[in-house]
Amino acid sequence: MKFRFMYLFMGLALLASGIARADFTGQTVNGTLAFGLNGFYGGQNWNPSSVVVPGSFFYQDSANIDTAAFSGTQLTITDQVLNTANGWEMTFAAPGMPFTVLNLVSSNFAPGITYNLAGGVITLDWVGVLTSGQTLSAVFDIASTPNPVPEPSAFALLGTGCLFGLNLIRRRRA
Numbered sequence: 001m002k003f004r005f006m007y008l009f010m011g012l013a014l015l016a017s018g019i020a021r022a023d024f025t026g027q028t029v030n031g032t033l034a035f036g037l038n039g040f041y042g043g044q045n046w047n048p049s050s051v052v053v054p055g056s057f058f059y060q061d062s063a064n065i066d067t068a069a070f071s072g073t074q075l076t077i078t079d080q081v082l083n084t085a086n087g088w089e090m091t092f093a094a095p096g097m098p099f100t101v102l103n104l105v106s107s108n109f110a111p112g113i114t115y116n117l118a119g120g121v122i123t124l125d126w127v128g129v130l131t132s133g134q135t136l137s138a139v140f141d142i143a144s145t146p147n148p149v150p151e152p153s154a155f156a157l158l159g160t161g162c163l164f165g166l167n168l169i170r171r172r173r174a
Helices: 002-019 152-173
Strands: 028-035 050-052 055-060 064-070 074-081 085-093 101-107 114-118 121-129 134-143
Touching (some): 074 085
16 A cells, blocks of 8 residues: 555655755856945946856955855855955845845854845845955855746656556556
């Protein structure tokens, strides 16, 4: 009896795996970097302006070296202050799979980095420092909630598993 339903459960497991896409590996992320408090001075300064995860954004000038590195489930912001560093605002969006979770894991930014997640877009702000020779970093956990609508391939796998299981049940009865 337990083998009869094994294929049904396998199909359901495959369906669930087709729904859960919390990891950003392979997704494109677009980023902006604007200087001044809350991005007051404007500007698109990342090189490049979009990356495929895992990937990193990069900016360097005479005041600092800024990076934003994305792994499948984390965002790491690093600011190596070479001279007096102005504040900045960074934004990140993943058009194919919006961000829905942003949790600060650790940070040594002083003053603290502020962060917000709204409409699938991450916004980070920092006011800057007056001293040089500091390397500041912040690590965030990122995720996207599972897609509530399964992909057609997940339904096909579920259907195949169910049909195979029903066929086994029918053969045993005959």
